[in-house]
Amino acid sequence: MPTGVHLRATRRRPTGLLALTVPLLLATGSPLAGCAADGTPPDPPEPASGTPAEADGARDELAALAAAAQDRHLTASYTLAVDGEASRxxxxTSANDGTWRVDVPGWALGGTVDISLAATxxxxxxxxxxxxxRPEPAACVRLGDPDDTIPRxxxxxxxxxxxxxxxxxxxxQAPLAVSVSRPLPExxxxxxxVESTSASLNPPLDVGIYCYDADGTPTAVRTALGTLRLAAPPGPAPATVQLAGPVTEGEPLGTAVPPTPEEPATDPTTTP
Incomplete structure (x- = not known):
């Protein structure tokens, strides 16, 4: 009789252990709870978003187009549209030897003088x-070496x-974030x-939207300056650029409006 009692006690132990184990598994989120009813493992989770890869792809695409633009020698006209101003x-001109020239109408002396910038x-x-x-003949002033920064x-x-x-x-390595944008009109x-990822007061370029054809031709640019759009198909590039006029010892022109000459004082006692 003692032996039978011992056996019955032994047989009850698995039941009590199972009663304790099932709630524990449910509470701790055991992998058993994730299995399908037919015993097959659950589907793997969806892959993470591909946004970083897309950003890297856009950056690579833009870098390749910008490199093509560096090798794209041409003569082209662009319309500059600025809010509140007439289009210009x-x-x-990007010459075959790497020299360049950009003519900008109505920029200097309060918009009264056309200028040309050139690097030779x-x-x-x-x-x-x-x-x-300004009916005077064209005249040029040297600002520095070809790669110098133009004073603001x-x-x-x-x-x-x-x-x-x-x-x-x-x-x-430039601190930029690049993504494909909706095309600019026309x-x-x-x-x-293109956005800057740096808090520098002097970012390496103006943030905005940059558009290129497959051959590297810049077709449009929108920044705080305004919007540049290619006005017509580009023409062939010259072998080198020519300055608009002779180099002189004069001073370069800024945007400031020149002072108005004072009228000569008159003597109120003088009679005609």
Missing amino acids: TITV AEGLFQCALPSAT RLDPRVQHPFTDWLDVLTDR ATGTCYS
């Missing part, structure tokens, strides 16, 4: 162009998308939104 036509083997130049408000007071900025900003767009090719 910017002429861009001899240096970086600003030229004042003849116009209806002399910088119209419209030349940057065709010159040094291309170096930034091809640099994978712009062909592919457009990219």
